[in-house]
Amino acid sequence: MKPFFTKLIPVLGIPVAMGLLAAAQGVTVNATTIASPVGGGPQVTDLANPTLIAPAVGNPPQVTAQPAQWIPSSDNYTVTLINSHTAGIVTMHGQGVGSPTAVRQENDALTISRSGTATFALPTGWTGRVALFEDGYSDILNRATLLEGSFINATLLGPAVIALDVSYVDAFTVPLVCECNNTIVFGCNLDLHNMCPPNATMNAKTCANPNRDFKVGVPPSNPFKDCQGLAYTFPQDDLATKYNITGCSRQITCCIGTACRPHPRQVLCPMADGLAQACATH
Numbered sequence: 001m002k003p004f005f006t007k008l009i010p011v012l013g014i015p016v017a018m019g020l021l022a023a024a025q026g027v028t029v030n031a032t033t034i035a036s037p038v039g040g041g042p043q044v045t046d047l048a049n050p051t052l053i054a055p056a057v058g059n060p061p062q063v064t065a066q067p068a069q070w071i072p073s074s075d076n077y078t079v080t081l082i083n084s085h086t087a088g089i090v091t092m093h094g095q096g097v098g099s100p101t102a103v104r105q106e107n108d109a110l111t112i113s114r115s116g117t118a119t120f121a122l123p124t125g126w127t128g129r130v131a132l133f134e135d136g137y138s139d140i141l142n143r144a145t146l147l148e149g150s151f152i153n154a155t156l157l158g159p160a161v162i163a164l165d166v167s168y169v170d171a172f173t174v175p176l177v178c179e180c181n182n183t184i185v186f187g188c189n190l191d192l193h194n195m196c197p198p199n200a201t202m203n204a205k206t207c208a209n210p211n212r213d214f215k216v217g218v219p220p221s222n223p224f225k226d227c228q229g230l231a232y233t234f235p236q237d238d239l240a241t242k243y244n245i246t247g248c249s250r251q252i253t254c255c256i257g258t259a260c261r262p263h264p265r266q267v268l269c270p271m272a273d274g275l276a277q278a279c280a281t282h
Helices: none
Strands: 005-009 014-018 027-031 077-083 089-096 117-122 126-134 145-153 160-167 176-180 183-188 201-203 206-208 251-256 268-270 276-278
Touching (some): 160 183
Antiparallel strands (some): 027 089, 089 126, 176 183
């Protein structure tokens, strides 16, 4: 079963994997925050500021309602991000047509600072993604590491079920892994900038995925192959999706950076200098 399919965000032309039964009529973008205790950055909002809809090229931003304040609910799915990267992280949300927006814990920060954390909640019916950029390198909106998925009712009755993945299909900006019951269950903590083809380097912290448009089957060459099946490294890398994660039916913790623990199926692991070596020697 392939629980994700790719849709196109009309405003930016961003391919984004949406969750099971996600809205099939396109995707809109909200550039909202995942906030942290400290830090700052210009691309995201706080509760005192309006949410910005990412505009078409040449058009000014459109102002919409303020992002909702997080009200804890057993009906929500809670995601906690831990920034173990070497710099602050700028985050941007997008969601499917008709999907509710993610809601976040109240605080005043604008980025996730180094060693900072951020918590947000996914309401029932959510489908979407969160783009992650190193602070200072968030200007290429359609090329980023993504945490994406859905939290929807798989049946007419019964509770909503989570489906999540880490995607490097558009590009690699920062490593991301997610854990449940003290075990990494999806994602890959390798620094793929060290493996980026020269012609795919868009800036010092953005490596475009040359296989983004390889829609059918497995590409003959995959520069992100060391993360294949752990994170999406091409559009049909479907082993990367985790559905109804045992022990994490209502919450999960994700970690940003090479200092995070590797996925147990990784063959290569990052060393202290960020370069990859066989995990057995790590």
